Amino acid sequence: MRSYQHLSREDREEIAVFRAAGHRLSAIARALDRSPSTICRELRRNALPSGRYSTQSADGAYMLRRQRDAVLEQDGRLAQFVRDRLAEGWAPEQIAGWLKAGNETGLRALCMETIYGFIYRARQKAEELWCYLVRRRRTRRPLRARRPRELIRDRSSIHERPETVETQEVVGQWEGDLIICKRMRPVLVLHERKPRLTLAARLTGKSAAETASVIMAIFRHLDPELRKSITFDNDTAFTHHTLLRVMLDMVTWFCDAYASWQKGGIENTNGWLRRWLPRQANIDNLSDEDLQEVVMTYNLTPRK
Template identity: 30%
Template sequence: MSYKQLIEGQRYQIEAYLREGFSYREIGKRLKVSHSTISREIRRNGIRDNHYLPEVAQSKAVKRRCLATKYSVPEPTITFVEFGLNEKWSPEQIAGVAKLIGYKVSHEWIYGYVQRDKLCGGKLFKQLRQSHRRYRKGNRAKRVIIPNRVGIEHRPAIVNSKQRFGDWEADTVLGKQGTGAIVSLVERKSKLYLIRKVQAKSAADVARAMIGMLWKYRRHVRTITADNGSEFCHHERVAEKLKTDIYFANPYSSWERGLNENFNGLLRQYIRKGTDLRTVTDKQISDVERALNARPRKCLGFKQPAVVFEALRKAA
């Protein structure tokens, strides 16, 4: 079994299994990782005498990852990126200028660098013009614990290419406070976009909507990638009903579900931010969905998502 990096939830499971006296090999079997991964984790991230605390281990792992990522890009490039951020340039602007002067860095990497800097206690995120959107939960928000969460790092690599039919992204779009939400789903290859209004942004309502939206396409649902909102806490019910696997993006990493974020932006052309969703009918929602799926997309050779989806569906 190959080496895999552990996620925070697994570190809490390791502590529980150690308390019960399980061997490294048995813990590895239960977490579906190599026993050498468990041994290495406790050796590198434990404290004295192999004593293991998950919160300490997570902190050590994050700090090590921050340092490793920082030095994977040349120091002059990092200096330029930080200069641009301090000048309040957007990551896209920084990446664009960097390319002109010979520095190789993408705006996605810059967003990731800012996120990792924040996790390490840095303040670069405050320089982003959209910091309130990309980091809206802040440090004071109550952390949502999603039961049996499986991180995006465990998602099949083929999903990243967007070449396989049946991989979806999920999100919610809020209306005016207390007036409900819109559940949105997009298929990564065809760009088909599905939306449905729910009365509340509750886990039960969102799970019910997701199942209803995808039921007739259930043969073509291989994976779903969601964010870490509490509305996705009933993901196991969705996975069971649709016979699929659900993965969760990293916190503050909206680019990992970039397609869904893009479509939600298009949705705002029809349903403005702060709209009282009680005034929006189901027919209006259907009309918007139909309009977006009939819009030619450059990435599809200017074909329509609805047409591409049906062709892929028939060929599957």
Template identity: 30%
Template structure:
């Protein structure tokens, strides 16, 4: 838990690592109970701060993310024109991206590889297209060729210079429909995970690219239920072989 793994991730990883009847097996509910029922005295209360929400109780998280500066982007290729391999995740190298907004006009760019859920977090100076383009080109240009097939972005004017991104990275760029966050569900979900490190109404200006890389590394080394409790880093490395 000090590595910010959730109780479900811990229980799933244990299930993957030990025999079914091993005394090491534990359910995620047992971990939660040991955190919240302090009379058990099993886990230190300080571990609660490592839960994603930081709340003393669990509750459903509603997606309230809204985009900004929606407009018509010149020569934007719609999401419906993407190859089927992007939707079914059968081929690696297709990414989804968005801006995560903080206070004081601050922001970061997040990009997620759809097959592995491997995440990169990119520092951008502003929401202007020039800044976002520079950040994405810097963050994505060094990827292996097999991992630079496409990028799907929210329909915001911050990626109005999408042709420059395509030219620098070799990636085809597609745009989701306006007000349709479910079309980029993987990225939306990843951004919710990242809110543990970047709570709403806090500024992101204090984070350097080195800081963001460390946070991305931590997220990429947390096991995911959807990956059979492999980590995104493990799945990503397997795709590169």
């Protein structure tokens, strides 16, 4: 059993998944290499009044108790820096990364959860800092209880991905995802990590066969050096990923279960595309030309 450490957000993600699946505290403790008392204490302190355990709510309750966002309340210069960057369109993740890199002399590093806590803290809501976020939500939505899903067969973990992919040293490393709009009509989005090129296509549904077929049709037009690998989340639409290996000699990687944030490039891209493709949008009324115009607009938008 590991020496005592505070539970991380990843630990809380796993607790939420195991809890939703109905596992006992002892089984959860073994899976996380923690003592049963640690898991019991976490559920007692941070579960919702209904008894349901949500990662985001639990993390928020912990952060509130620790008063980590008080760092910004006590440091006026740091708080103003955060406000200014938010007003310029920076995401909390970008602000946290910039500070962590030591790019601002005299300002301490912050984690993104501290910044989100500052934005949504009751005393800060009068400022409406949430208006600067891409999704502009007045409140942070709690994560829904999720059922563990069966892993996709023959998947390779993102943790086996070479460091050159993570550091974006070479071209040809893609990420794939779906944007779901009205009537469950998805838009397939493909994002290249190094040049940050985005491609997209409409789908009629979420069938694995159609998804794989459209991806192959797009990538067949690219030089093999420009399509070496692709990273997906665990959506069943990507079940036929092995076709990309066999037909196009591409390597496929998969995020951990319920950890789509591990492919951050395309997640950020999806957030921007939602400005033109909101959830209530009817894809049936969107022509292929309209979609490509949206994608071109995004590709021509300067990145931070």
